[in-house]
Amino acid sequence: MYQVNFDQPQKVFFIGIGGISMSGLAEILLDRGFEVYGSDRDITPITNRLVSKGATIYQGHDENHIHNDLSFIVYTAAIKKDNPEYMQGVSLAIPLISRAELLGQVMAHYKYSVGVAGTHGKTTTTSMVAHIFENCDIDATISVGGILKLIDGNIKVGSSDYFVTEACEYANSFLEFKPFIGIVLNIDEDHLDFFKDLDDIRHSFLTYLGNIPKNGYAIINSAALKETDLYDNLECNTVTFGLSEVDSDYYPKNVSYNAFGLGSYEFYHHDTHLCTVHLKTTGEHNVLNSLSAMTMAHLLGLDLDQAAIGLSTFSGANRRFEYKGDLGGVTIIDDYAHHPSEIEATINAAKKIVKNKLWIVFQPHTYTRTIRFLEDFARVLAKADGIILTDIYAAREKDEHTVHSKDLLKAINSLNPNVAYIPSFDDVQVFILSHCVPNDLLITMGAGNVFLIGEDILNS
Secondary structure: OOOOOOOOOOOOEEEEOOOOHHHHHHHHHHHOEEEEEHHHHHHOOHHHHHHHOOEEEEEEEOOOHHHOOOOEEEEOOOOOOOOOOHHHHHHOOOEEHHHHHHHHHHOOOOOOEEEEEOOOHHHHHHHHHHHHHHOOOOOOOOEEEEEEEHOOOOEEOOOOOEEEEEOOHHHHHHOOOOOOEEEEEEEEEEEOOOOHHHHHHHHHHHHHHOOOOOOOOEEEEHHHHHOOOOHOOOOOOEEEEEEOOOOOOEEEEEEEEEEOOOEEEEEEOOEEOOOOOOOOEEHHHHHHHHHHHHHHHHHOOOOHHHHHHHHHHHOOOOOOEEEEEEEEEEEEEEEEOOOHHHHHHHHHHHHOOOOEEEEEOOOOOOOHHHHHHHHHHHHOOOOOOOEEEOOOOOOOOOOOOOOHHHHHHHHHHHHOOOOOOOOOOHHHHHHHHHHHHOEEEEEEEOOOOOHHHHHHHHHO
16 A cells, blocks of 8 residues: 655645545645645535645546646545546556545554544544544644534644544445544444445454554443453453443433433543533433543543533534524424434434424435335334435435335334325425424434425525
8 A cells, every 4th residue: 555655745636535534634635735636526615625725626537637747646435446537547557545545544643543433423423522622722633524613614634643533434444544542432234235234344343443552542332342242352441431330431420401402411430420511412322422522531631621611512513413493483403314223313312302293304315224224214213293205315326226215105104104205305395384383393314415405495
């Protein structure tokens, strides 16, 4: 694998530079004096930000964008080997490295790097860590898989030895990382277009944690440990967090939720009370996310009272139970949930604050996920008062006609008859405006473009 010399700026090309992680890496290299070029399908605010910082970006992919004076090329997992820029790089014998490989090399330059892994909650928890660092006056480099208001974007290049990033398991990307602290929030079946089964996923997480140096720390949700004993053999320091003091090294006591579903608790390490935490995020799942972030803060020797204050300034990441607005007394929320566990956590949090009916507009994400979890999707979605299904968002997949939103409609209907399949976003808006009443809560839900429905309603 090509090794980047970060002390000697070079000329680099990013294929798919507009992606959240790719753009962050491009900005880090720009800050180090690299000459950055790139391409993407669309020109967006993210690519415009890079241009304003000195990058040259092309719309669309063309072999003529690639010249033999490039030192190396970076590509995302979504780029196929028949991409014209990728093929031209191969033809010119220019070194090609994946996004994950470059991110792993970047992490290696920080003494206190933190990798946040888990099937769910990575963006939220990384954002929580960012707020903790900022309030503890640590000028960390932050790379988050969403737009974080705190840093006005998805990346902040800091000047300290601290670095935090999401560590995504898809395509085993996180196996390129060797963090000083590795967090595992949870381990569920997902991305079964890549992984064989849950055991295969667990093995990847174990390998990821095995990359942590001996003097580093693995911070693991105690619930994940109940499924396997493989983690007993890790060479690094291992600590657990969870809701139960019986199973966890770090845990909460006196957990409570206010009228808005925002959690508070006393933070404990074994029998020692460390501080009090007040969250501005909803639900039990965010109590768990915050526990992992506070555990990290304790292990790094940060001021825990200041860390807790930092958490109290975080009101949620972009597209994570994000308040969009009110229309005629109907509250509109957008949420990225696209796995049954995530959906259930979001619905449970919503039920703590809804005054009347809870409506979900759900856009299934990928065919493989939909068919694999069809019955689980039906079970959790049926907990809402009303459900509207749109077509499946294909993302990286092709429609093999193995599953359709109508199959999910049928499964939900057997549990809750208040469900409709409406393929047109415009028709969904008409349905919402004619059915939702004051004090209802509407959530647009999914990892695709379903958020546009709520935004269009509010802007109409």
